[in-house]
């Protein structure tokens with residue numbers, strides 16, 4: 210375990226001149242990135258620009274063609290789909306990959322944190338989309354990862370559920386203090402949640418913004434949209 | 445959470461002219477019962493000769509007599525043991541090969557084509573050959589059953605393993621599962637619906653194989669009972685064995701279904717909701 214003072218500055222992930230390609234098609238080239246523990250970073254970018262490719266590389270799911278990635282421990286991932294095992298109860302799902310005699314207790318605590326405390330023995334099929342995604346969050350956080358990777362985890366949810374999920378995620382991250390990389394194509398989601406916003410274009414990080422309260426102005430939003438290649442008056 | 449988030453199931457609209465579920469159940473039994481009653485009446489009044497088809501009541505009486513004498517339980521037991529042994533051997537081999545081929549492209553390259561080629565033969569067509577190899581003893585019957593069982597189990601095991609959701613496998617890797625855990629918690633449960641479908645098919649073919657094998661040259665078993673009765677034109681005994689074959693087929697299917705219900709509790713198509 211890290212000492213408390215260390216946590217604030219310790220790196221959750223450091224990426225240097227990453228290169229990723231599918232065959233001859235280069236998707237990521239010369240990408241640098243550092244996320245500290247406890248830091249919430251949102252990654253914006255047009256569809257198809259390589260956000261998922263980057264996240265998969267960070268998760269160690271795909272081989273990389275160049276550069277290097279240093280991750281503190283094993284990262285946890287929440288995908289766009291919940292990916293719950295339909296044949297296992299919620300608590301077994303949450304503790305997938307976790308061993309130890311206290312697994313059920315830890316699952317109970319994790320499920321309670323996402324507001325599903327009483328449903329340890331329920332089946333995934335009895336959950337709504339939002340609930341299933343909350344279980345996926347619990348499964349990720351129960352591992353106490355140093356790095357949490359979120360690939361558009363709210364994209365499939367309805368607007369109301371999404372707003373509730375935003376509050377929940379912010380709260381959970383504040384409590385567990387992992388470094389977070391949230392992939393999204395929703396500018397407002399990025400502004401609401403992140404401490405720092407990155408814009409990906411042409412295979413690398415093309416722009417970077419602090420996103421503290423004072424920056425969240427219509428101008429800031431318009432600028433982000435412009436960087437994403439969307440004219441600001443369209444939305 | 446909230447009621448809105450849970451999402452309920454819509455009720456099926458019930459129109460006034462539809463019967464209740466119970467009504468349909470009763471109706472579905474009316475026709476078979478009428479047929480049976482008609483058969484009984486026709487036999488009683490001599491429209492059907494006893495040596496063509498005996499009355500149902502005669503069959504029931506015969507069943508009772510053969511049970512008392514011990515002939516029926518004995519032969520039934522012999523048949524069931526043959527089916528069980530054949531099923532265990534054929535199912536075991538089919539499952540083992542299926543696992544091997546499901547997991548290893550190498551094993552698939554070596555094994556799968558040959559299995560598929562042999563499978564193209566209707567297994568009952570092999571009967572004369574099997575008799576040449578084994579004679580008409582126990583091994584001939586068990587071999588035929590095992591042959592009929594092995595293929596459906598093999599095919600459905602391979603299919604089940606191949607159809608496991610790649611996204612869940614990826615999740616397993618993300619969660620840091622080792623190979624053993626990956627197999628135990630993701631691959632086998634994911635393949636289970638298909639494997640159990642294979643088991644159900646296999647039970648049906650096992651039974652069919654046994655009927656055929658026992659009809660030819662048996663000294664015991666249900667098939668022997670029927671063939672023996674044929675020599676004396678005892679159609680009551682023949683009809684009885686046919687009915688027992690049917691009953692056991694239904695029983696085996698029920699068994700397979702309850703297995704599915706138990707092992708696939710999680711599955712919306714099989715498990716009971718809770």
Ligand SMILES: Nc1ncnc2c1ncn2[C@@H]1O[C@H](COP(=O)(O)OP(=O)(O)O)[C@@H](O)[C@H]1O
Pocket residue numbers: 231234236254255256257258259260261262263
């Ligand atoms: N498995 C793959 N094989 C080949 N090309 C791929 C594969 N996955 C993604 N790509 C391509 O790489 C590019 C980036 O994809 P992706 O990272 O999924 O984008 P994003 O998540 O930003 O929408 C896209 O042009 C896509 O077509």
Ligand SMILES: [Mg+2]
Pocket residue numbers: 260261262
């Ligand atoms: Mg994507």
